[in-house]
Each structure stands twice: as structure tokens, then as C-alpha cells.
Amino acid sequence: MNTSVQAYRASLLHFSGDPAFDEHATRWHGDGLLIVADGKIVAAGDYDQLIASLPAGTEVQDYRGKILTPGFIDTHVHYPQTDIIGSPAPGLLPWLNTYTFPAERRFESGEHAAEVADFFLAELLRNGTTTAAVYCTVHPQSVDAFFNRSSALNLRMVAGKCLMDRNAPDFLRDTAESGARESEELIKRWHNKGRQHYAITVRFAPTSTHAQMKLAGELASQYRDTYIQTHVAENTDEVKWVKELFPDSRSYLDVYDQYGLMRERALYAHCIWLDDADRARMAATQSVATVCPTSNLFLGSGLFDFAGADRLHMPVSIATDVGGGTSFSMLQTMNELYKVGRMGGTHLSAQRMFYLATLGGARALQLEGTIGNFAAGCDADFIVLDPQATPLLARRSATTDNLEEQLFALAILGDDRAIAATYSAGKQVHQR
Structure with missing residues (x-):
């Protein structure tokens, strides 16, 4: 035989x-x-x-x-939030403070991180997801634990350490310098090692100082084939907060653009509250919107504008965003994606949804021809x-x-x- x-x-x-x-x-x-x-x-x-x-x-x-x-490709998911999926809160910012940040504190322990990573990866595979763009915590050991487990299974994964040096609990903060140094060490240790890839991970603009954003942009310029992942324009309260923190930027997205964080392999979660200038800029830089319908509905964040994105040929992929998202299943994510589209007047064909979950995700990661x-x-x-x-x-x-x-x-x-x-x-x- x-x-x-x-x-x-x-x-x-x-x-x-x-x-x-x-x-x-x-x-x-x-x-x-x-x-x-x-x-x-x-x-x-x-x-x-x-x-x-x-x-x-x-x-x-x-x-x-x-x-x-x-295999399905999930372009935005948080493995440290596995244990807080389905937690009640009136909105994004209270949800972060009540559930997310305390859960992420436990990833100081490499043993805890490895145990969660094992469960998380098994859950992805049970749901047919073979590649994901994954947020770890601020702790480098959370990244090492994740990549160790992923590489042992020979899975193709993208992941990175969160950069956050302000507007977060003391126990989850790095500094601009330590965050950049630790990120660079992790890039050298894991990026393109076997089937593992590194993502420079700015949590979101409110939790990074100007100094940290600048250093993240420098890393992105120095290591051009790494990924960039962050959040943008998810929630109206968050958009208002960013305007207060970065008054000189034209828009929330423009904050990232000013620091050199828009390019191929840049993944922007949510992208709900963008205007056409933002969408055109996403298209011009080939930065990708990772649309998270179960999370957006669960947290009441808003509805992604498919018609606006398609009109300007803005790159789009789909994602679960667990634990704000309510399911590891990309099929369940398609279910909610379809409804979000309908609420905005767009009919998404099933064939397009399956494309977004497969080749669309590969294109978002610049991995067409590989997965x-x-x-x-x-x-x-x-x-x-x-x-x-x-x-x-x-x-x-x-x-x-x-x-x-x-x-x-x-x-x-x-x-x-x-x-x-x-x-x-x-x-x-x-x-x-």
C-alpha cells in the first residue's frame, strides 16, 4: 500500500x-x-x-x-479571553475593565498560559479553524506558551504580545521601551519559525502612548514581513475617547496611519465607525478590516458597512473575536455576518461567506498560495x-x-x- x-x-x-x-x-x-x-x-x-x-x-x-x-481562517481572536466568553456587560469599555483585564493578569503564569492555549487550539480545530491571528497578553511568556503549543501541533498561526503602556491596570502595563524590546525578541524567536508568524500587536490606540505607537511603527518598518494587528472604530464611546487622546488626528484610523502602522499584513478589527476617506486609505495601503459580527452584536458596537467597503474595494476578512465574540465557530460567525449585512441592506451570498472564511482570510494574511x-x-x-x-x-x-x-x-x-x-x-x- x-x-x-x-x-x-x-x-x-x-x-x-x-x-x-x-x-x-x-x-x-x-x-x-x-x-x-x-x-x-x-x-x-x-x-x-x-x-x-x-x-x-x-x-x-x-x-x-x-x-x-x-480550513477556516480566523483573522482576529483573543486566546486569553477564552475563559470569559459569554460575560455580561453594558458595553465594550466596562467589559474590558470588569472581565478582560483581570483574566489577562493570570497570564503572568506560563503554566496557566499553556493550559489555556491547549484548550483554545483544540477548540479552534474542533470548529474547523486551522489558522488564526491571535492576541496574547502583555506578558512575553503568554506568547511563548502559545507558539510552543501551536508549533507542537504544526499549525499555521499568527500571534503577538499586546503593547499597552497606559490607560490599563498597573499589572497589565509595559513601557514603550520594554514593549518594543520584548516584541523584537519575540519576532527573532518565533517569526517564520516553522509555521509560526509574529504580529506587532498594539492593543488599541487608547492604551498606547505616542512613544509606544512610534516604536511600534519603527518595528513594523524594520520587520516588513511581520503582521500588525490592532482594533479600530469598534464603539462610539471608544471613538470619542480616541479623539480626546489624539486631537491632531483626522480620524481614529489616521492615528495608526501617522505612526506607519498601515500596510500589507495590517489587520484592523471591527472598522465599524469609519468614513469613506478611511475606507479609501485602507484600500490604498491594503490594510484589512477583520469583521467580527458576533462580538459587534454582543457588545452592541454597531453594524459593519459592507456596501461602503465594497464600493471602495476595502480588503475584508471575517473573525470570531472570542471572548467578545460568542462562538469559536466560523459557521456561527457566518450566520451573524449574514444578519449584519441584511441590517445594512446587503445580501451576502453563502459562497462569498465561505470565500471570506478561507481564501479571503489567506489573502488578508498575504498567504494566498500557502493556505x-x-x-x-x-x-x-x-x-x-x-x-x-x-x-x-x-x-x-x-x-x-x-x-x-x-x-x-x-x-x-x-x-x-x-x-x-x-x-x-x-x-x-x-x-x-
Whole structure:
């Protein structure tokens, strides 16, 4: 038997572009074959056309009745907030002070950080998420614990230490100098080591002084292939606060722009309260909006403007934002994303939502060709979706007339139970 090549028979779904702008972007093979070797995609296409290319003795894993799609990519999530998901608060700022900051204090302990990281990564995989852009805490040991656990599983992850030297409890503050020094040490230790990538992580503008923002911008300029991640324009109270702290900036987004923090690989969570000048600037710099619908609804922050973003070709991806977000499931996130779109007058197709969760996330991370679809040479990060996972989903799936209806049913009715299996670099890392 040939064990160096793995083959999987199922329906295959992936994308070559954004279905909102390219009507031929969806790649669908009703009876498909995915061929994998050495953790990479060899080929993906119709079973009848590819079966003869398999080496003699290759066993074919039979997933007929299920759908293989690239692993989901969550572009904004906080692993230290795992234990405070579903905490009651009247808004973003009280929620931070009451729950988030005390929870993050516990990450002074590397042992605690490692235990949470183990649970967090298992939860991502259970929900079909194979790559995420992750916030750690201000403590460098929280980053080391996360990357140690992620690299042990050979997952492709982006993460970084929060920079915050003001407007936070004493126990969570660094200094401009110590934050920059520790970030640089972590970049050298982890960035591009195996499948790990570092993100320069400004918590959000209110918790960083001018000096810290300046040093973060210098790091971003020096290490051009690192990521940048932060929050912007999530909540009206926060926007007002930023205006008071940075009166010389045209807008909240402009604060970051002035410090050189807008470029490719820059991930901006929320982006709700932007104007067209902001959106045009996002497009011009290829900075990405990471839209977090479950969090925005839970905290009452507002509704993302899809029409405004699309009009100016502002890059967009989707994210869970746990623990302000209420689910690790990207399917549940699509459910809420669809409703946020409808409230703003936009109908998001299921195909576009699945694109945003796969190739759209890869493009946000500048990793197209590495993850996010089934092109030859991509990492074999993929999931097995089960349209019969629950009685209701099975009943609805039986009456769907086309691909769009089937994917829409999965997005609206699906959750972690719809993930039959998760594979990372060709290895099964979760089975339901």
C-alpha cells in the first residue's frame, strides 16, 4: 500500500477569487478527489479525471456525502479571553475593565498560559479553524506558551504580545521601551519559525502612548514581513475617547496611519465607525478590516458597512473575536455576518461567506498560495463538512436545489457539529 500519498473522495469546494466580484470564482466538484503528499496539496478536481493519476496501492478515504473545503481562517481572536466568553456587560469599555483585564493578569503564569492555549487550539480545530491571528497578553511568556503549543501541533498561526503602556491596570502595563524590546525578541524567536508568524500587536490606540505607537511603527518598518494587528472604530464611546487622546488626528484610523502602522499584513478589527476617506486609505495601503459580527452584536458596537467597503474595494476578512465574540465557530460567525449585512441592506451570498472564511482570510494574511484553497503546492489544511450533522441540517440539506442553498444551510444552521474532521499539513488533528 502507498502511504506517502493520501487521497480523499468527497465533494470539493474552494475559491480562486471573491465571488462578489468574480462570478467564476467558485470551484466545485460534486464528486471530487483531493490528493495530498508530504503535507501539501498535489491536486484537486473531479474524481473520474484524477483517480488514474494515483500511485498503485494508494488508499482512498471515502468522505462521499460530505464536503471538503480549506480550513477556516480566523483573522482576529483573543486566546486569553477564552475563559470569559459569554460575560455580561453594558458595553465594550466596562467589559474590558470588569472581565478582560483581570483574566489577562493570570497570564503572568506560563503554566496557566499553556493550559489555556491547549484548550483554545483544540477548540479552534474542533470548529474547523486551522489558522488564526491571535492576541496574547502583555506578558512575553503568554506568547511563548502559545507558539510552543501551536508549533507542537504544526499549525499555521499568527500571534503577538499586546503593547499597552497606559490607560490599563498597573499589572497589565509595559513601557514603550520594554514593549518594543520584548516584541523584537519575540519576532527573532518565533517569526517564520516553522509555521509560526509574529504580529506587532498594539492593543488599541487608547492604551498606547505616542512613544509606544512610534516604536511600534519603527518595528513594523524594520520587520516588513511581520503582521500588525490592532482594533479600530469598534464603539462610539471608544471613538470619542480616541479623539480626546489624539486631537491632531483626522480620524481614529489616521492615528495608526501617522505612526506607519498601515500596510500589507495590517489587520484592523471591527472598522465599524469609519468614513469613506478611511475606507479609501485602507484600500490604498491594503490594510484589512477583520469583521467580527458576533462580538459587534454582543457588545452592541454597531453594524459593519459592507456596501461602503465594497464600493471602495476595502480588503475584508471575517473573525470570531472570542471572548467578545460568542462562538469559536466560523459557521456561527457566518450566520451573524449574514444578519449584519441584511441590517445594512446587503445580501451576502453563502459562497462569498465561505470565500471570506478561507481564501479571503489567506489573502488578508498575504498567504494566498500557502493556505486558503486547493491549488497545487498549498498546505494541506482542510476540513470535512457534514451536511447531515444534525437532524434539522440533514432535513434542510435534503431539500436544497443547488450549491448556494446547501452552503447557506450550513452557514445558518451549522456549528461545531458540522465539522466531521480537521486536517493540518495533511495530518488529522480533529475527528468528531
